[in-house]
Amino acid sequence: MSNYLYSTSFVFCLTETCPSCSDLQKIFKLSKTDYQEICSLLNIDPSEDWRATKILSKMLTFWTVKKTKEALKKLIKGKIVLIFGAGPSLEETLEQLRESLPFSHDNITTIAVDGAANALLEKNIPITALVSDLDGCFNLLQKNILQTTIKVIHAHGDNIQRLLLLKDIVQKGRFIGTTQTKETLKVRNYGGFTDGDRAAYLAANFHAKAIILFGFDFGAIVGRYSKPDEHTGHFSASARKLLKFKIAKKLLTALPQHFPESSFFNATINSSLETSLFQTIEIEKVVSLLPNERHY
Template sequence: MDFGLWEKYYTEILEDLGFLRENDEKSALLLDEILSSEGCLTLDALSQFVDFSDKYIIFGAGPSLKEHVKFFKENYDLKDYVLVAADGATTALIEEKIAPDIITTDLDGNLDDILLANFRGANIVIHAHGDNIDKIANLTKFFTSVLGTTQSQPIGNLYNFGGFSDGDRALFLAVALNAKEITLAGMDFGEIITKYSRPNIETSLAKADDFKKKKLYYAEKFTQWIIDNEDVDIVNLSR
C-alpha cells in the first residue's frame, strides 16, 4: 500500500481514536535519530536475510495462538517458513523454544522475550507512534538488527508499508518482502484478549476494552484489504 492510499486510512484512524498526528511524527523523528546513530536494517538487507523462503507464518496474539504454535511445531518443518511474531506473540514462541525470524513491535509486549529472540537472531521491526515515545527513547538501543517503521509520513531510515496493529503491519511487511503464501496463526480478530497481547492482565484471557476492539477492527479491515488487493495467498487458521 503506497502512502497516498494509506494516508486516507490513517486520517480516519486519527479521527476515530483521537490520536494526534504530531505525536506520531515526534516519535518517528526520535526513532530515526536513534537508528541513524546506532545503525539499522534496510528493507533490502532484511529481504536478503529471509530470501530462503516465500512462505510466511505470521503469529498474532489472539486466543488461538498457543494451539496454533503447537500445531505447527508438531506437524511442520518450520525451517521452510519465514516466522513473523507480532509483538507479544513472541512469548508463545519462546515458550515452545521457537525463535522467530522477524518481530513486529511497538515495544509493549514482553520485552524480556523479545530481547531473547533478538539475541537468538530475530530481526526487530520497531514501530514509532505517539503513545510509545518514552519506550522508543529508552529501549531501542538495546536491540540489534532493527528496521524502523512509522504510521505517519516515512522519513529518513523509517518505512511505512501500511497497517495499524502489530499483526496487520506484519502482513504488510511480508508483502513488501515478496511473500507468496502467508498463514495467519493466532489472528482471531474477536473480542477476547490474551496475556500475550496485554502482559499486565491478571488472567490468561480477558474481554477487550473499546480501544482494543477498535484496533482489532482495523487489523481485520487491513488484512482483508491485502487479501483483496495483493498477489499473495493467505490462509487464516482461526477461520
C-alpha cells in the same frame, strides 16, 4: 507532479530512485485519508506520532537499517511466512504446529506479532522477525533476549518513553523502524495499522510466496500474550481494542487484492476475519504447502 499515488486505502511510492525507498519500487502504505480517519476514531494526535518517528529515526543508523532490511527481504521473498498473532487460540495452535510442521525448513519464515514472541520462545519455536509497537514484548527487548531476531519496531505517540528506554539496544541491534505517518530515510511506512496487519503488509511488500495467519482471533476475548506484563490470563477486549480489531480486519481484507502474486491463508482457530481472499486452512494441512524437498 507528486511522487506518490494515493488510492482509497493505500499510497504507492513511484520514485524508484528515492533514497529512502529504492529497494522497493511499489510500497503499499496507509493513505492519508485512512490515517486521518483512524486518528479521528481513536483520538490519536498525529503530531505525537511524528515526534515518535523522529525519535526512533535518530536512534537508527542508515546503513545498519539498510543492511538489516536487505537481510529480512532475503528471508521473506519467495518464502512461506507464518505470522503469529497473540490471540487466545495461539497456545493451542502452537501445540498442533509443533507436531506437524518443520520450523527449520528452508522455505519457512516466522514472524511474531508483539507479545506472541513470548509464546514462541516458550515453545522453542524460532522467530525470524518480530513486529511490535512495544506493548507486549518490551521486557524481551529490554533484556536483549531476541538478539538474532530482526526487530521491526513501530513508532507512535503512545510508546515514546519505551522507545527512549531502548535507545542503547536499538543502536546496537538488528532493528528496522516503521511509522504510520510521515517517513524518514530510516523509518518507513510499510502499510497496516495494528501490529498484526502491519506484519502481513510487511511480508507482502517483501514478496512472500504465501502468508499464513495464526492467532488472529479478533474476538471479544484478548489473548494473555497480548500484554503478558499486565495479564496472566486472557481478558476482555476494551471498546478501543475492538475498534482496533475492526480496523485491522478492514486492512487485512484489502491486502490480497493488491498482491495477486502472493497466496494468503488464515489458519486461526475460530477467527472472525471473514473474507474469501484469505483461504481458510486447517493447521495440520499447513505442511502441505511446503515444496517437496529436504527438511533441515
